[in-house]
Amino acid sequence: xxxxxxxxxxxxxxHKHKTVIKPSRSSxxxxxxxxxxxxxxxxxxxxxxxxxxxxxSLVGIGWAIIQPLFTMIIFTIIFGRxxxxxxxxxxxxxxxxxxxxxxxxxxxxxxxxxxxxVSSANLITKVYxxxxxxxxxxxxxxxxxxxxxxxxxxxxxxxxxxTPTIGLLLLPLLICIAMITALGIGLWLTALNVxxxxxxxxxxxxxxxxxxxxxxxxxxxxxxxxxxxxxxLNPMAGVIEGFRWALLGKTAPDFxxxxxxxVGICVIFITGLIYFKRMERTFADVV
Amino acid sequence: xNNTAIRVDRLGKRYCLGQIHSNLLSExxxxxxxxxxxxxxxxxxxxxxxxxSRQKDFWALKDVxxxxxxxxxxxIIGRNGAGKSTLLxxxxxVTEPTEGQVEMYGRVGSLLEVGTGFHPELTGRENIFLxxxxxxxxxxxxxRKFDEIVVFAEVDKFxxxxxxxxxxxxxxxxxxxxxxxxxxxxxxxxxxxxxxxxEFQKKCLGKMEEVGKEGRTVLFVSHNVDAxxxxxxxxxxxxxxxxQIRGSSEQVTGVYLKEQVGVTSAKQWNICTAPVxxxxxxxxxxxxxSDGSPCDSFDVTEPVGITMKYDVLExxxxxxxxxxxxxxxxxxxxxxxxxxxxxRTTRKSMGRYExxxxxxxxxxxxxxxxxxxxxxxxxxxLVHLHEKEVIAFNMADSLRKNSARGEYxxxxxxxxxxxxxxxxxxxxxx
Numbered sequence: 001x002x003x004x005x006x007x008x009x010x011x012x013x014x015h016k017h018k019t020v021i022k023p024s025r026s027s028x029x030x031x032x033x034x035x036x037x038x039x040x041x042x043x044x045x046x047x048x049x050x051x052x053x054x055x056x057s058l059v060g061i062g063w064a065i066i067q068p069l070f071t072m073i074i075f076t077i078i079f080g081r082x083x084x085x086x087x088x089x090x091x092x093x094x095x096x097x098x099x100x101x102x103x104x105x106x107x108x109x110x111x112x113x114x115x116x117x118v119s120s121a122n123l124i125t126k127v128y129x130x131x132x133x134x135x136x137x138x139x140x141x142x143x144x145x146x147x148x149x150x151x152x153x154x155x156x157x158x159x160x161x162x163t164p165t166i167g168l169l170l171l172p173l174l175i176c177i178a179m180i181t182a183l184g185i186g187l188w189l190t191a192l193n194v195x196x197x198x199x200x201x202x203x204x205x206x207x208x209x210x211x212x213x214x215x216x217x218x219x220x221x222x223x224x225x226x227x228x229x230x231x232x233l234n235p236m237a238g239v240i241e242g243f244r245w246a247l248l249g250k251t252a253p254d255f256x257x258x259x260x261x262x263v264g265i266c267v268i269f270i271t272g273l274i275y276f277k278r279m280e281r282t283f284a285d286v287v
Numbered sequence: 288x289n290n291t292a293i294r295v296d297r298l299g300k301r302y303c304l305g306q307i308h309s310n311l312l313s314e315x316x317x318x319x320x321x322x323x324x325x326x327x328x329x330x331x332x333x334x335x336x337x338x339x340s341r342q343k344d345f346w347a348l349k350d351v352x353x354x355x356x357x358x359x360x361x362x363i364i365g366r367n368g369a370g371k372s373t374l375l376x377x378x379x380x381v382t383e384p385t386e387g388q389v390e391m392y393g394r395v396g397s398l399l400e401v402g403t404g405f406h407p408e409l410t411g412r413e414n415i416f417l418x419x420x421x422x423x424x425x426x427x428x429x430x431r432k433f434d435e436i437v438v439f440a441e442v443d444k445f446x447x448x449x450x451x452x453x454x455x456x457x458x459x460x461x462x463x464x465x466x467x468x469x470x471x472x473x474x475x476x477x478x479x480x481x482x483x484x485x486e487f488q489k490k491c492l493g494k495m496e497e498v499g500k501e502g503r504t505v506l507f508v509s510h511n512v513d514a515x516x517x518x519x520x521x522x523x524x525x526x527x528x529x530x531q532i533r534g535s536s537e538q539v540t541g542v543y544l545k546e547q548v549g550v551t552s553a554k555q556w557n558i559c560t561a562p563v564x565x566x567x568x569x570x571x572x573x574x575x576x577s578d579g580s581p582c583d584s585f586d587v588t589e590p591v592g593i594t595m596k597y598d599v600l601e602x603x604x605x606x607x608x609x610x611x612x613x614x615x616x617x618x619x620x621x622x623x624x625x626x627x628x629x630x631r632t633t634r635k636s637m638g639r640y641e642x643x644x645x646x647x648x649x650x651x652x653x654x655x656x657x658x659x660x661x662x663x664x665x666x667x668x669l670v671h672l673h674e675k676e677v678i679a680f681n682m683a684d685s686l687r688k689n690s691a692r693g694e695y696x697x698x699x700x701x702x703x704x705x706x707x708x709x710x711x712x713x714x715x716x717x
Contacts, residue, residue: 019395021380022388044420048406048413055408055449126403127421128380281383284376285302 030277034130041129045137049112050144064148068104072097079217088219090248091160097153098247099216099240105146106178106236107207112138113186114203117194121287131280132273135190139183146175157247167246174242177262181235184269191272191279194287215240220253232257235265291392292473292504293355293378298387300348300373347373348384348528355506357393357472360499362515362536363508364543365525371508374525375399378475378506393472393504396423400477402462407451411442411461414450418465432468439490440464467494473504478511489697492517496696512540513653516584516683517696541583541681544655548615552583552680562672566604569672570639571596572660574680584681587653587704588690591646591680595660599635604664606635606671608642611659613676614652620702624663631665649691649706651682652699 035042054060072093079085080092087095113135117124120134157164185206193199214236215223223231231237232254238261241253348370355361365371376382378389379397404421405414415436419429429436437443440461442453450458476495495518499505509515515522515536522539524531532542545551553573556562562569575581575592585591595608609624623644658680661673684690691706692699 017392017394019380019391020388021377021384021391023384023386040426041420041423044417048409048417051413052406052408123404123421125376125381126399128397129421129423284382 024281030273031130032132035132035136038129038133042133042137042140045133046140046144049137049141061148064145065152068097068100068149069152071100071104075100075217085218086222088221088244088250090162090244090250094153094156094160094162094248095219095244096217097156098243099214101146101149101153102174102178102239102243103211103214103216103236104149105142105175106182106239107211108145109139109142109179109182110186110189110207111203112141113183114189114193114199116186117190117283118197118200118287124287125284131283132276135183135186135276139179139186142182143175153247162248164247165245165249167242167252170242171246174239174246177235177258177265178239180269181239181265184265184272187272187276188268191276191283194279194283210234210236213237228254229257233261233264235261238262290356291354291390292357292359293392293506294390295351295353296388296390298348298351298374298377298389299346299385300370300377300382301385302345302347303343346528348377351387351525351528351530353523353530353533355504357504358499358502359521360505360507360519362519362522362539363506363525364510364512364515364522364540365531366547369525370528371525372477373528375475375477375506375508391473395473395475396469396471397475398422398466398469398477401459401466405450405458405462408449410449411437411440411446411453414461415465418462419469422466422469423471424469436461436464436468439467439494463491467491471503473506474498475506476508478509489695492696512544512681513683516540516653517686537584537681537683537685540683544681545583545679548655548657548676548679550657550676550679552678553581554677562674563600564671566599566601567606567662567671568598568600569595569660569662569674570598572658572674572677574658574678582680584683586687586690587651587682587684588648588687588706590648591651591656591682592643593646593658593660593678594641594643596639596641597662598639599637602636603634604671605631605633606640607631607663607665608640608644609661609663610644611661611675612646612651613657613659614702615655615657618702620651620656624661624665650703652702652704653682653684655679655681 054063057063059066075096076093079096080087085092116134116138117131123129123134124131189199189203213231213234220228220231220237220241235258238253238258241250242258244250245252351370351374363371363374373382375397376399377384378391379395379399381399402418404418406417409417415433416426416429420426437446440457440463442457442461445453445457450461453461492514495505495507499518505518507515507519519536521534522536523533524539524543526546532539541552553571555571555573556569558568572593572595573581574583574585575594576585577590577592579592593610595610597608599606607625607630609622611622612620614620625642625644656679657676658678659673659675660677662671663669663673664671684692686692686696688694691704
């Protein structure tokens, strides 16, 4: 949909402006400024998702701590004790929790973004706003849980007397990579999901498979040397290794590899954005 | 300054019916293979019709053009499937047109539903902010109007209760209250008035009227003819995806109602088709104003004339014209026949007659009135002709406050609506 407007700010919240509605010919107008104009709606949706998630539960936001904590315990027992996977000299609980943090954020964001359009069908068919707001809100929502479990991780590090490295400053960047990866794939999946509900069945497989392809429970060091290059193409492998490096002082991830995978993910993200924009106009009719 | 608020130009919207139904990838692949196979088998694939458009295509709107001036309150009516909702969805930018374009001058607010995005787990307070944001209000704006919204919705005691605990009435009131405080220059509204109890509907109508009076442009889509007549000066009738008629709301709703009923406010026969017996032949029946001009839609405060024209074919009968009146629920409001001295005592001679009956002002209630016409002899009783549902006309209250409604805007039941005199005196004043 093409909307002519002199000033985006004025368009939605100002006075006397002109709106033109006509069939859009080109799919290349991304109109990202419009998303900015609707930032208040974005923040409201994030706030809604966060506050609704733990409503009417006894433990409330505590679940954001309990969930990764229990996963960590199970991982520690199964992979750390029984399978005796190497944890590169770090206590296995911290080793796995440190990876679960970005991983949980990523998998939840990916799931949320893929589901975002279909689960908001009632909004899409009744109100206009840039549809991009919906998957975006989901990847932001995950940040809240991430922040809470991050505090737990810090507590664990104090308990195990581990001092983070200066690489800590790169964490926001690493989380950004996880966010763009989740959003890029999420954009494709959510737009496809509008038309083909098959996607809803595919997403859990993707995340499960992806988790085993990422160094969540194990260390990258157990991956055979000749497959390391392929492994490095997984952006989440870079992110998780980056977390361990920054917080636990492990060996640094291969930054050249990370750059390569990041370029790949940018391609997925941009094509996803274009595909999303192209499909956007039919969402309300098809969903 | 441009003197147009909304300009709709040759708007069209096509839906591909097939596309809507196949949501599974496997079906899609199956269909793809099938059409590929079809194409190999014959070049003139049946999937394509002669003009190149797929047969499964369906034009929900076609070639719709109209203009609306700033401050105009326009009703859009039409049956189910006439394209009302599609037009509304295009105007509110939920869906995109296939062709043509719309220009809108001013901030647009659209209400396709009340309570869009309401979350049951959130409290009333939280939902006001959420719903406001979804409707395009700024946080500061919502904060400013917050108290007003709560008062309007009458939910102040429950404002911090999750809305899932609300009664359906409270829920709807809160939802409408948020919507009602949206202040766009152009408001596009669906039948949101069809919600809530009578008391609240009245309030909503009042609010809508206010909006119109403030000089904002309102596009009101509804089935509810009464509401359109009350709120809108002009109206557009959609039929089969196109504009059938655009005019004053009385005129347009008149056309719409008569289409619904299937009869018009005037009926004329020729010699061959006219109802006839040995004594008399009915030639014409029509409804008209006091000046004699034919009319489809009357104000409840004006008298309605029904004129019957008939030919007496055999002299010497006592022939009395008569009418039955039915409301839109099929209730026989009353019957009437000519009881004048002249009619009772004079045997009619051959020739053309014209009889008019006057229904006084402030007598009929709002709605469609269907009329049956008959020629009878009262005593001994004999029905010469009886045509049921010959004509129909519409009664409307334009809310000039001189009708039996007075200031009241809500639903008024009752099959007639006389304007009666009331006397109130103060006794034992303190």
